[in-house]
Amino acid sequence: MIALRLRSLFRRRQVDQELDEEIREHLDHLTNDYIAKGLTPREAREAALREFGGVERAKENCRDARKVDWLQNFVQDVRFGLRMLRKSPGVTAVVVIALALGVGANTAIFSIVDGFLLRPLPVPSPEQITVLAIQQKDAPIGSSGFSYPEFLDYRRQAETFSDVFGIVISSVQLTANDRSDQCFVNYVSGNFFSALGVKPALGRLILPSEGETLGEPTVVVLDYSYWQRRFDGDLGVIGRRILVDDKSATIIGVAPRRFHGMFPIFEMDVYLPMSSISLEEPAIAFWNNRDRRRILGFGRLKPGVSLREAQSSLDVVTGRLARQYPATDKWFTVRAVPEKSARPIAYANNSFVAISGLFLVLAAFVLLLACLNVENILLARGSARQREMGIRAALGAGRARLIRQVLTESVLLAILGGAAGIAIGVSANRWTNAIHVQDIPLQLDSALDWRAFTFALATVLFAGIVVGLLPAIRASSADVNIVLHAGTPRSSDGIHRPGLRNFLIVAQVAGSLVLLVAAGLFVRSLQMVQRFDLGFDPNHVLNVTLDPHEIGYDEARTNGFYRDIETRVRALPGVQSASVASYVPMGGFPSKAAVYIEGHPVASGEQPLRVLFNCVDSAYVETMRVSLLRGRDFTDSDSESAPLVAIINQTMSHHFWPHEDAIGKRFSMDGPTGPFAEVVGMTNNGKYQTIGEDAQPFFYVPPRKTSHRNAFCTFARSFRLN
Amino acid sequence: MSKAPDLVQGTLDLLLMKILALEPMNGYAISQRLKQVSREVLQVSDGSLYPALHKLEQEGWITAEWKATENNRRAKFYSLTRMGRKHLEQEAGNWARLSTAISRVVKLNEV
Numbered sequence: 001m002i003a004l005r006l007r008s009l010f011r012r013r014q015v016d017q018e019l020d021e022e023i024r025e026h027l028d029h030l031t032n033d034y035i036a037k038g039l040t041p042r043e044a045r046e047a048a049l050r051e052f053g054g055v056e057r058a059k060e061n062c063r064d065a066r067k068v069d070w071l072q073n074f075v076q077d078v079r080f081g082l083r084m085l086r087k088s089p090g091v092t093a094v095v096v097i098a099l100a101l102g103v104g105a106n107t108a109i110f111s112i113v114d115g116f117l118l119r120p121l122p123v124p125s126p127e128q129i130t131v132l133a134i135q136q137k138d139a140p141i142g143s144s145g146f147s148y149p150e151f152l153d154y155r156r157q158a159e160t161f162s163d164v165f166g167i168v169i170s171s172v173q174l175t176a177n178d179r180s181d182q183c184f185v186n187y188v189s190g191n192f193f194s195a196l197g198v199k200p201a202l203g204r205l206i207l208p209s210e211g212e213t214l215g216e217p218t219v220v221v222l223d224y225s226y227w228q229r230r231f232d233g234d235l236g237v238i239g240r241r242i243l244v245d246d247k248s249a250t251i252i253g254v255a256p257r258r259f260h261g262m263f264p265i266f267e268m269d270v271y272l273p274m275s276s277i278s279l280e281e282p283a284i285a286f287w288n289n290r291d292r293r294r295i296l297g298f299g300r301l302k303p304g305v306s307l308r309e310a311q312s313s314l315d316v317v318t319g320r321l322a323r324q325y326p327a328t329d330k331w332f333t334v335r336a337v338p339e340k341s342a343r344p345i346a347y348a349n350n351s352f353v354a355i356s357g358l359f360l361v362l363a364a365f366v367l368l369l370a371c372l373n374v375e376n377i378l379l380a381r382g383s384a385r386q387r388e389m390g391i392r393a394a395l396g397a398g399r400a401r402l403i404r405q406v407l408t409e410s411v412l413l414a415i416l417g418g419a420a421g422i423a424i425g426v427s428a429n430r431w432t433n434a435i436h437v438q439d440i441p442l443q444l445d446s447a448l449d450w451r452a453f454t455f456a457l458a459t460v461l462f463a464g465i466v467v468g469l470l471p472a473i474r475a476s477s478a479d480v481n482i483v484l485h486a487g488t489p490r491s492s493d494g495i496h497r498p499g500l501r502n503f504l505i506v507a508q509v510a511g512s513l514v515l516l517v518a519a520g521l522f523v524r525s526l527q528m529v530q531r532f533d534l535g536f537d538p539n540h541v542l543n544v545t546l547d548p549h550e551i552g553y554d555e556a557r558t559n560g561f562y563r564d565i566e567t568r569v570r571a572l573p574g575v576q577s578a579s580v581a582s583y584v585p586m587g588g589f590p591s592k593a594a595v596y597i598e599g600h601p602v603a604s605g606e607q608p609l610r611v612l613f614n615c616v617d618s619a620y621v622e623t624m625r626v627s628l629l630r631g632r633d634f635t636d637s638d639s640e641s642a643p644l645v646a647i648i649n650q651t652m653s654h655h656f657w658p659h660e661d662a663i664g665k666r667f668s669m670d671g672p673t674g675p676f677a678e679v680v681g682m683t684n685n686g687k688y689q690t691i692g693e694d695a696q697p698f699f700y701v702p703p704r705k706t707s708h709r710n711a712f713c714t715f716a717r718s719f720r721l722n
Numbered sequence: 723m724s725k726a727p728d729l730v731q732g733t734l735d736l737l738l739m740k741i742l743a744l745e746p747m748n749g750y751a752i753s754q755r756l757k758q759v760s761r762e763v764l765q766v767s768d769g770s771l772y773p774a775l776h777k778l779e780q781e782g783w784i785t786a787e788w789k790a791t792e793n794n795r796r797a798k799f800y801s802l803t804r805m806g807r808k809h810l811e812q813e814a815g816n817w818a819r820l821s822t823a824i825s826r827v828v829k830l831n832e833v
Binding site for chain 2: 051054
């Protein structure tokens with residue numbers, strides 16, 4: 001059936017020819033019959049034509065039969081469908097709204113997920129981009145990076161990559177237009193933009209020749225949305241001189257609009273060449289020290305190279321470097337991971353993917369519920385229209401015709417609902433895109449690109465057909481006689497048991513309950529997280545992070561600076577207490593030290609445990625309201641004088657001195673021979689990095705002449721306001 | 723022969739389907755069989771046969787296939803589909819009921 005209709009549409013000539021042949025055959029047969037009866041060929045022919053009737057008219061009627069069926073019926077169906085929808089505005093409105101919510105939710109969430117996970121990087125041949133995930137044996141995943149000399153080695157030696165590029169993520173102070181703000185920066189290798197194949201939106205980008213020699217002028221490339229926000233999209237920014245970390249720099253260009261660096265979920269404000277990292281740390285150390293690992297590495301595969309080949313070539317280089325530099329490069333492996341599989345960041349476990357999957361499933365659930373709802377409504381309406389269907393059947397409509405008509409109505413409803421849904425989805429996305437949380441560089445750039453749109457369309461059609469099919473079949477199977485002779489349309493006649501409608505209602509209620517429970521769980525989790533015991537009291541605390549080293553203070557001057565500030569802040573009205581610490585709990589990048597217990601030398605072949613710590617002054621415990629379970633707090637004399645002291649938390653006490661009182665015990669953070677610090681106090685356990693972390697050991701030490709590798713300390717000051 | 727009765731379109735469909743239910747045949751054979759079985763009462767012009775056949779094909783009640791005949795020529799053979807068979811049963815039933823009802827009324831004796 002479909003074949004003939006399609007053929008009549010696309011291969012009309014062939015169908016016409018076939019018809020001609022058929023009729024010709026028929027005429028020939030008739031002619032032969034007449035000849036057999038004794039007529040001459042000519043008379044036979046005429047008689048045959050007479051018997052046949054009008055040949056041309058027959059052909060035309062056939063053609064009409066085909067045409068009328070296809071297009072005219074379709075238009076008829078659509079017109080009638082629209083009329084029916086207008087006649088029952090209430091039902092139409094309910095159905096459209098239900099479908100709109102379902103489609104809208106799906107479109108919105110899909111767009112977001114698409115932006116993170118599915119959309120390829122906005123660069124040519126994005127499938128060639130891989131993450132070079134470097135991993136130290138036994139270290140937690142994601143804690144390693146490349147050192148600059150190592151990065152150079154890989155760039156020179158990895159043959160299967162047309163380009164190897166790297167970035168360092170950090171933050172800088174940008175001063176322009178009489179304002180300073182903290183920006184997130186990508187220090188990029190010179191070939192970053194060229195390897196990616198990105199073209200500037202304005203000005204130019206960092207060139208391969210720049211960026212890797214010391215002493216070069218600092219050039220700045222702005223991120224597009226940063227340029228809009230901070231400079232109001234001013235076209236005159238190119239060439240403007242600004243200050244980056246108090247050093248002079250020039251803006252040379254703006255990155256294209258949809259480009260957000262290697263991590264689409266993070267908002268990067270500026271791109272600086274890697275040579276400018278001298279702003280942050282001694283350049284010599286960065287360039288030459290194989291142990292200073294801050295670079296995140298990426299590569300672009302040569303065309304046609306498989307991931308396995310790339311991995312083997314990387315392994316070759318890794319092996320070579322391990323032999324050449326056993327002290328620094330030995331326990332590292334480098335894995336090539338396609339960029340798309342490494343979202344949102346290469347080193348995260350894929351809970352992100354699971355979470356996105358969860359949200360998509362929830363959204364699909366909402367749509368399913370909407371469809372069930374609509375299905376029920378349409379079934380109800382279907383049985384009310386049985387008389388109409390019966391009359392149509394009596395007039396000669398085939399079953400397929402009836403089904404098609406009802407289905408057209410459902411698809412119309414679905415399209416209306418879908419259009420509304422897409423509108424809802426787009427405005428929801430506009431709202432989520434505008435979410436710009438202060439200090440957290442998260443961004444959601446979702447747009448209704450063709451992928452999301454196709455998804456929405458598919459959802460809509462699916463909904464329309466699936467939802468409409470059953471009511472259509474039901475409606476069209478009306479038995480003509482029963483329906484025409486029945487007095488009133490009954491909602492359940494002998495043929496249609498109410499079982500299905502009841503099932504749908506049960507399914508809807510069950511589904512809604514599931515969604516409600518899920519929503520409730522989310523709300524509860526959020527509430528619980530807010531009430532978590534962090535080990536300190538974050539309420540009424542303000543903190544400021546400063547780095548005087550960024551403006552050239554040396555150590556003595558820095559100490560004086562902080563003492564001065566602390567005194568003055570304490571004198572402010574409304575301030576209860578103030579303190580200084582080396583990192584903000586839950587907010588920064590804490591330092592770790594290997595802990596050596598006095599009297600318990602580390603067994604050979606084993607590594608001492610590395611424990612997080614914070615350098616805090618004597619007012620910290622009081623200011624942050626850390627609860628001191630045993631022993632005493634630091635006093636001012638502790639920071640100056642000789643005996644080193646420390647305050648540990650419960651987990652550390654249990655770990656190193658399981659059944660003893662830790663107070664009075666000693667440990668060293670510098671080496672197995674000391675100098676040793678004496679434990680003077682024990683605090684409760686708290687959260688130090690993330691809310692979800694397991695209990696981990698932690699200790700506090702007073703600020704001291706640090707022999708530690710961090711060349712700079714960022715101090716946070718907390719003071720409590722009444 | 724008295725004036726041949728007019729045939730309603732729906733009834734023609736019924737006749738065609740019934741004929742095809744017995745065996746698949748081509749257009750010429752159908753028209754011959756129709757004339758034969760109805761003993762020449764039913765006059766269906768061959769011209770109106772083909773549009774009816776095409777419509778039946780559109781609805782999916784019959785399907786057509788080009789086959790070789792004797793004489794080495796090819797002809798389009800129609801046959802009834804499963805859906806068509808079901809539809810035929812329905813229509814035949816309706817027709818039977820209708821004609822019985824009509825006959826009963828007509829046979830009523832005048833009082």
